[in-house]
Amino acid sequence: MRRLLAILVSTLTLVLAIGVVDARAATVTSTELTSGWALRSATGLSDTGATVSQVGYSTSGWNPVSLPSTVLAGLVANNVYQNIFFGQNLKNVPDLTGQDWWFRGEFTAAATSPGQVYWLRFKGISYRAQIWLNGTQLDANAVGTMVGHEYNVTGVIHPGAVNALAIRVTPPAHDCKDLSFCTVDWNPEAPDMNAGLWGKTLVDTTGPVALRDPYVKTVLPLPATNAADLTVYVDAVNATAAPITTTVNATISKAGQPSIPLSQTVTLNANERREVAFSPVHVTNPVLWWPYQFGSPELYQLSVSATAGGAISDTKGIDFGIRQFTDYRTTVNGTSFAGYKVNGQNIMFRGGGYMWDMLQRWDTKTNAAHIKYVKDMGLNTIRLEGTLGNEELYDLADKAGIMVMPGFVCCSAWENDSGWSAEQAQVALASLDTQMRATRAHASTFLWTYGSDQPPTAAHLTAYKNVATALHWQNPTLDNVATWSNANAGMKMDGPYVWEPPVLWWDTTKAGSAFGTTGEEGAESPPPLESVQRFLAPADQWPIGTAWNYHAGKAGSVFDNTTPFTAGLNSRYGTATGAADYSRKTELQNYENTRAFFEAWNSHEYTQSFGTIFWMLNSAWPSVHWNLYDYYFKPGGGYFGSKKANEPVHIAYDYATKKVFVVNSTLTARSGLTATATLYNTPDLAQKYTTSVPVTAAANSSTQVLTIPAVTGLSTTYFIRLQVKDASGATVSNNLYWYSTTADTLGNKSNWYRTTPKNSANLTGLNSLPANPNLNATASRVTSGGQETVTITLTNTSATNLAFFVRPEITAGNGGTEVVPVTYTDNYISLWPGESTTVTAAYQTADLGGQAPYLRLRGYNIPTSSVPVS
Structure with a gap:
């Protein structure tokens, strides 16, 4: 088995006789x-x-x-x-x-x-x-x-x-x-x-002894976390054709913590590769690694060296985290679903499916941008369905507190394993061995999935699990992530994969809604027009046709078009009249869709829902289907809808029941809060209903705080404004919904990728909002270490009109494209008459390309303007 699984070593060896190893260091x-x-x-x-x-x-x-x-x-x-x-x-x-x-x-x-x-x-x-x-x-x-x-x-x-x-x-x-x-x-x-x-x-x-794959397995005395048992493993390889004795030394260290030295002497046979396992060491009061929003992702260092003949032969070093992921099962709607804990605390994993560039081109800047965007959206997880091997991404995830969910891909030879050749069986096991070795030492890795849509055959699954056991895999595993093929999978994969109205995520009688645990589900997500213009000629941007659909999904699949998305947009927001109109409505629909998606999953956490992956996080090439941000790293409606839904303390509206939830995604309770819900008509902003209630947001939990009653006199399209403020009056969460007295409804027709909508909400009242030219903006920047931070102040000086869905962008030059990658503290902002807000943007100076930065403002009912950043 070792010969089968280990990395191949050539027979071209250096012959050194035992006892005559040169004491001078190689x-x-x-x-x-x-x-x-x-x-x-x-x-x-x-x-x-x-x-x-x-x-x-x-x-x-x-x-x-x-x-x-x-x-x-x-x-x-x-x-x-x-x-x-x-x-x-x-x-x-x-x-x-x-x-x-x-x-x-x-x-x-x-x-x-x-x-x-x-x-x-x-x-x-x-x-x-x-x-x-x-x-x-x-x-x-x-x-x-x-x-x-x-x-x-x-x-x-x-x-x-x-x-x-x-x-x-x-x-x-x-x-x-x-x-x-x-x-x-x-x-x-x-x-x-x-x-x-x-x-x-x-x-x-x-030297004559090489070291491979150092690893520290960490075990906590859960539910206590005041100690940890650490076991160090490393493979030692004798590169010679004779036995050799080597001393392997290891040191565990962290600034401010006592160092832990370890040592073991072993004699390796000729050409032998052997795992060296040290006796577990007991650490009191360890500094734990925590995922994002739960705490700091603290890392320790492991340094390992091998000596032979009195000289250093090889050295290796890794960073690792002291943490422990565990799993549990809960039955929801008759199905057993997996939930997860980190360091004894329930954790709602929420993330997206990562895809590298179609040509597998990446670099440090690209990898760092992905991690930055994941964190900025309030997500804590990246799923790797077969996209294994970008090891720098794992390192960056460790440092950022982003969890990684690796595993093999669906719908391919990986799952058509009943007819594997002997070579394929060998390749599968060697692949698992290589990739588990690459991920097992990372603090960010929390789960391995042996299969995706379908589990491997029993024989191959047993062989896989033997590999994991041999490698001392310390994290949970799943046989696959789809209950439709394996009732005990622990995760469901029941779609949808095309656009659905927001109510679907909340209606737990429907497939794909926010109950249980899901390995993936998502929707079409056309990018902003500025990105579309980069990969489609003007004639192909409108009307939607062959070139557009070529960027939707694989030809001949059910995803080679965006018809469900466009039908929803036309019926709800009004038929698009051109590329620009389609894009501005797309941003609204993407925002409300991804916001509702994550809100529903977060609001049901630990009672009905335990984890979710949006399909997809990003795209392999310029795509109009499946991403939270586009190929060019331009953040759009889906990005900012996700960011809003996943803010640390958030107030959310349930489209199905009209309940309002406050979700606290941190491990710190918040008391002395007040939640307010107010309904306004369009276009005049007449207030039709308001209520306020005191709120205590327990740590790491969701709390239902109120229910919005039936309200008479509402306009067909109306606003629901939800806010949470603290005892000082400072806003903790500010969330605006646009909805209709004719609500979205779902039909009974459903398949693996879609539930067909029956009736559409009438949101066309947004098109009648009065134009508002009275949005004042200032922008100033601070530059440090090659990064610029711009402070943007927006003030709606109109006495009567809303500034709706305002998009501040920092552009490279006046009229240039948005500088990317970029993060904003908030975006797609709506301001009531007289209101003001401050937003900060951060980006690298080099990404301006030598141009001066400008602040461009666009919005649903404001004119486009541009002002220099001072």
């Missing part, structure tokens, strides 16, 4: 190979790997690339295919999977030291590869997109000199037929199926 380094690479099709190239991997081999006519890179990413970088995300240009890229591809590069290896060993490591090759170094084949069949591959190349390397590495890649098959990355139906498949060296390529040097 060089311990790790170098990522990024530059100096070239890519070309293997078709028409008769040279073998033995030739291509010779130093000095000419790559004239090849495409220069930087690693990591997929095949298509490399070709796009060389303008072989241009602007492929615009319109339907992706269709012009031919199928790139019917041929092999060569990646070739040269690098200078570190000079040799006594007893030094050289390692070549690949974090991700898709799908299979032949690997050659300096004319020698290291592997004839390195298979598995998610499998790490490692080779001891000491006998092949040219120390202190130039070396040549060549990898012949065979792409995965289309239609998700290989155990690779798979985008199912949420966008077109990449023409190369993400073939290539998508993960890091590393050359490491160590």
Whole structure:
């Protein structure tokens, strides 16, 4: 099993006899190979790997690339295919999977030291590869997109000199037929199926003993958290052909806390890889890692070293958190659902399904923007359905207190496992081993899902769980996340996946509503017009047609259009008259939809609901379906609706029962609060009803505080304004709804992705709001460390008119595009006559592109204006 699961080690070993290990220290380094690479099709190239991997081999006519890179990413970088995300240009890229591809590069290896060993490591090759170094084949069949591959190349390397590495890649098959990355139906498949060296390529040097995969398992004496038992594990690898004795030293440390030293001496057999497990250490009063809104995500450090012959042979270090996730089950509506606790506290996980760029291009800035946006929306979780391997994202999640929910993907060879070949079974287990090793040490990882829509077969599930046991996996697991295929799954996946009116989330008699625990559900979410203009030509922006639908979902799927969303928009807000009108109404509909989604799940927490994932968090390319923020990081209605719903203390309206809830998502109780509900007519803002009640918002809980009664004399479209204020009168939560005396209703027709609406709310009264040119704005900035913070003050000086759904944006230049990524303390703001509010925006100075910042104001009933930021 170890041979099956462990990272492959070449037989090219350094022979050192026991007892004669040189006491002088070897060089311990790790170098990522990024530059100096070239890519070309293997078709028409008769040279073998033995030739291509010779130093000095000419790559004239090849495409220069930087690693990591997929095949298509490399070709796009060389303008072989241009602007492929615009319109339907992706269709012009031919199928790139019917041929092999060569990646070739040269690098200078570190000079040799006594007893030094050289390692070549690949974090991700898709799908299979032949690997050659300096004319020698290291592997004839390195298979598995998610499998790490490692080779001891000491006998092949040219120390202190130039070396040549060549990898012949065979792409995965289309239609998700290989155990690779798979985008199912949420966008077109990449023409190369993400073939290539998508993960890091590393050359490491160590002494005769190398260390791998350090890990600290943390166990708390729950419900108490005043102590912790920590068990340190690390694999030690003997790189020699003879037994060797090594001392493995470990230190657990954190600033302000006492350090904990550990040591163990072991003798490894020739070429042996062995797990070194230290006796558990007991820590009193540990500083715990907490998810966002629950506390600080505190991290400890583990440093590990191995000595051989009196000299340092290798070192490794990781950050880890002392925390413990546990699960429990509760039956709701006759089904058993999973709930989760962190450090003994109930936690409502709420998040979105993460998707990397279609060409798997990412960098630190991109990863950091995702984490920043997740946190800014008040979410605490990212789901990775098969998008495994972006390890920097895990590191950033650890530091931000964002939980990570990894697992395998649906609707592909991963779930069609009853007919796996012997190789596929091996690849699946090796993939799990690699990815669990990469995630198990992270404080942010709270759950692993072995399957998505369907569970693996019993035999494969048992094998998976054996891997987890062998790796001392410390977090809960689920067999899959869909009760429709497995009544005991613990999570449901009953849709919807297209737009529904807000009442659906609240009506717990309907599929997809906020009861139980859900692995995913979501809706179409067209982005703001400014983003649409970046990927569709003017003629394709309106009317909606083929090019628009090409960006909706996979062709031929039920998601290759946005008809349900558009039908809802036209019937509720009034038929759109053009691209601009469609976009402004889209922002309203996205806002109310995602706000209601998270409000319903949060308001039912721990009694009916236990966790939810919005499908999706972001998009792999410019998309009009499934995202909380768009491909360009421009925040829109869905983003700010989520942010509003998930604020730390929030007041929410139940569209189904007219109940009002106050949700406290922190571990600190709030007393002395007052909740107010007021109803206003449109367009004159005549007040028709108001009530106030005292509120104590218990920690980590939802409290029903009032019910809005039937009110007579309401206009067809009216406003519901909910507010929570503290004892000093300061606003804690301010939430405005627009609704109708003719409410949305749902029909009885339902399938796996939709419940068909029956009647629509009449929100067209919003179109009759008086124009309000009397919104004053000032904006000033402070710059520090490359970041700018802009303070925006908005004042509605009108004596009679509302300033509705106002969108302040910081733009790069007067009339330029919004600077992104950017965060605002609030947005899509509505101000009553005479009201004023202050909003802050934060962004990086570099993202202005040398332009001066301007504040642009847009709104549903205000003229667009722009003022310089002072």
